[in-house]
Amino acid sequence: QVQLVESGGGLVQAGGSLRLSCAASGGTFSTYTMAWFRQAPGKEREFVAGISWIGGSTYYADSVEGRFTISRDNAKNTLSLQMNSLKPEDTAVYYCAARRARIPIGIRTANDEYDFWGQGTQVTVSS
Numbered sequence: 001q002v003q004l005v006e007s008g009g010g011l012v013q014a015g016g017s018l019r020l021s022c023a024a025s026g027g028t029f030s031t032y033t034m035a036w037f038r039q040a041p042g043k044e045r046e047f048v049a050g051i052s053w054i055g056g057s058t059y060y061a062d063s064v065e066g067r068f069t070i071s072r073d074n075a076k077n078t079l080s081l082q083m084n085s086l087k088p089e090d091t092a093v094y095y096c097a098a099r100r101a102r103i104p105i106g107i108r109t110a111n112d113e114y115d116f117w118g119q120g121t122q123v124t125v126s127s
């Protein structure tokens with residue numbers, strides 16, 4: 001069982017930056033595919049970015065490509081999301097998610113393909 005705890009959310013003006021972190025415990029972090037999702041008010045939770053278990057592959061939603069960067073440190077059991085050039089439409093609760101190694105391999109984008117979730121951290125971008 002993996003426990004995930006997000007931090008780093010807050011209020012920022014449009015054009016600003018934030019860095020989210022996710023601390024993992026209770027499992028073998030290095031074997032999990034990791035991802036960030038977000039959920040805006042009144043909307044479904046959506047995929048933001050994912051990273052393979054050794055960090056060699058990343059994948060981004062079109063809406064954040066070129067502005068957000070996902071990374072992981074397997075030695076420290078942490079996942080990060082650097083968010084630059086933030087827009088009001090990035091306002092959401094951001095969730096860290098972990099997927100056990102299994103077939104199909106690769107970075108998955110659907111909610112139900114992830115096994116463990118954090119409680120989320122609020123990001124608010126003002127215009």
